[in-house]
Ligand code: HEM
Ligand SMILES: [Cu+2]
């Protein structure tokens with residue numbers, strides 16, 4: 001793996017807080033996964049005792065309540081214990097307790113061996129890779145679940161699973177894909193690229209950055225562990241509508257609480273991006289000189305900090321209804337059922353843009369540098385992001401056109417929904433215009449970017465159908481919706497993630513991926529993706545509802561074809577994994593700037609030096625001035641190659 | 648350049664024809680059996696025409712550009728520094744704006760037409776309960792049925808109720824759908840205009856038996872309907 005130069009000796013700390021070296025003592029009590037494991041166990045026991053003692057004290061019978069103990073012990077105290085154990089809070093605790101902190105906290109910077117990826121590390125480049133590897137692991141798990149329920153759906157009737165398992169598979173699949181793959185994978189790519197693009201040495205809050213990463217595995221494990229709960233995994237869909245969710249077995253709590261950890265992670269990262277982008281731009285890097293990926297993450301982060309607290313609230317309320325017998329959403333207690341949907345969608349509609357805008361940014365980078373042309377209409381591209389940001393908060397009820405909400409809300413929300421097509425259209429047309437008369441390098445990231453543009457147009461157009469209330473009334477809650485969300489989230493977001501991973505792979509690893517395998521991956525994915533999801537428009541309109549394990553036999557043939565195509569789609573991912581793994585280990589060494597791109601991350605070595613820039617770059621022009629004679633984005637000393645250091 | 652434009656347009660037309668074939672050769676929508684769905688299908692075709700044009704346009708430029716301007720990977724020249732074009736940018740802001748606003752207006756009109764309840768509408772109550780539908784006809788007494796029977800060409804006003812969790816009432820051939828929500832009453836109008844047997848489907852995930860929460864709907868002549876009612880009351 002990669003090793004970067006480091007001038008700071010990681011072992012030079014004041015002795016009184018370093019555990020003795022090389023002993024079992026250090027393994028057990030030094031920050032790391034071992035201490036994380038036992039501190040999680042201790043946390044669980046503490047939480048359990050707290051519940052038991054309080055319940056016994058108030059003479060509540062029985063003192064033992066599995067769900068409460070699970071929430072307090074398993075889902076709050078144990079994760080906190082784990083985080084403390086791996087060392088997320090060490091610095092802060094030393095600081096609070098007045099003990100000497102590490103004088104210059106560059107200790108956690110850089111990765112010198114693969115083991116450093118399993119520790120709390122404050123280097124944004126390491127964290128970016130941690131994010132990406134973790135999210136792809138969850139992508140694999142979520143994908144396998146999809147293979148499983150597509151096998152079930154290949155024929156009408158029940159073949160492999162019972163209906164609770166089916167609902168669990170569908171719900172956990174969607175939840176993992178959204179909260180553990182698309183959102184954090186974008187955060188990972190941005191973590192790696194944004195500080196470099198800004199000319200900054202790191203994110204504004206490196207320790208917070210590390211903490212936000214480590215919240216993710218907690219959320220992911222919680223979602224998956226719900227399968228072990230009595231009664232099975234949560235099965236009310238990723239939307240977890242009340243009151244269904246309130247009557248679900250124990251597994252639902254795993255969703256309510258998992259969302260808190262994933263949400264907290266998103267919010268912390270978003271705050272970090274906002275502060276980084278606002279305060280840590282290199283001299284000369286005005287807003288209008290920022291690459292569009294930075295713009296995209298700026299707007300996404302605004303969406304996240306404003307919207308995410310709402311989903312956190314909605315899930316807390318459901319959990320309170322479940323275990324504390326509040327009545328937020330139960331009509332018997334005076335609650336309002338539709339209130340859940342309003343709060344949920346007030347987050348989850350902006351969330352679809354949280355899942356898309358970073359992809360817009362990636363694609364802008366890729367298309368511009370692979371077409372060797374400035375991005376067409378740079379300012380309008382940035383402004384349209386802001387337009388989507390603002391409009392995105394005024395359309396949530398388009399998910400509720402058939403929910404029975406106030407009638408008068410339908411037409412205004414339809415109008416705002418349709419208006420979002422305008423900034424979205426501007427973006428699509430501008431990417432296409434960037435291609436015009438370019439010198440197009442059809443590399444793998446470019447293939448995925450172009451695949452994205454065409455597939456996203458289909459997804460956006462089906463969105464227009466759904467934006468029209470009367471059509472939505474017919475199409476809502478059917479497979480047409482499933483088709484729409486996969487065109488925007490798979491053909492859209494996932495394609496851009498692939499584009500981004502291929503594009504920055506040489507920068508991250510210092511090695512080049514295999515172009516031939518990359519093309520195979522693209523074409524297999526592109527064809528099987530369409531074969532899987534396009535027919536879903538049809539069966540949906542014709543009468544197949546979503547989230548069903550059984551359906552009319554008339555849809556049998558179509559579903560069989562879809563299932564076969566989905567297996568090919570699943571298999572195409574193997575090509576990607578093989579390519580990435582083998583190239584990472586023994587791919588050819590990559591140049592500092594294999595794409596001859598203009599943005600700052602390409603002006604330093606691959607992988608970049610430990611503090612990114614040996615000298616602070618001075619930004620003097622726009623980021624995409626391809627073909628402009630003599631134009632420069634920044635002046636800086638030539639890239640210093642990172643040296644392999646073998647300690 | 649003239650030749651280029653011709654080629655581009657040709658690609659666009661080919662794509663447009665292909666997509667149009669996909670749109671018309673398959674019967675994407677179920678046969679309409681209600682006045683409401685007839686109107687919805689009109690907007691559907693309006694949206695489809697817009698979609699075909701936009702998709703062919705974008706597709707054509709992508710295909711043409713890649714075909715015309717693809718260079719070998721080791722090419723090291725840059726393209727012309729075109730930063731934008733105000734006219735084009737105004738055009739592709741304004742034209743989609745006009746299109747979606749037109750779609751919005753048409754949709755709002757249809758929505759309001761589909762929501763016009765006549766005073767002599769047949770009242771039907773649809774009650775969703777895990778995992779079956781029950782129907783009541785309050786105008787005719789207090790019996791309950793598991794089958795939905797409606798007279799043709801007579802507007803029916805459904806009032807939805809849910810006993811436990813949210814369900815959603817949908818007859819694909821009617822094109823109308825509405826959630827049944829615990830604690831509130833929701834309504835929807837259907838004017839069947841074709842006799843036959845159709846499926847009532849629950850489209851809101853409501854628990855373990857959601858997939859099997861289905862019922863039969865029959866649209867019959869007024870005489871048959873009256874006979875059926877008499878039978879139910881007996
Ligand atoms: C022109 C742009 C778009 C429009 C007009 C649009 C419109 C809509 C509408 C009206 C619905 C509700 C359908 C229903 O449940 O009855 C919907 C659902 C959905 N859309 Fe979009 N959409 C657009 C783009 C996107 C994008 C960019 C994403 C994500 C990247 C997205 C993700 C989703 C998801 C996940 C759902 C389903 C949520 C669920 O019920 O599980 N959409 N869209
Ligand atoms: Cu939405």
Ligand SMILES: [Cu+2]
Pocket residue numbers: 814815849850851852853854856857858860
């Ligand atoms: Cu149902």
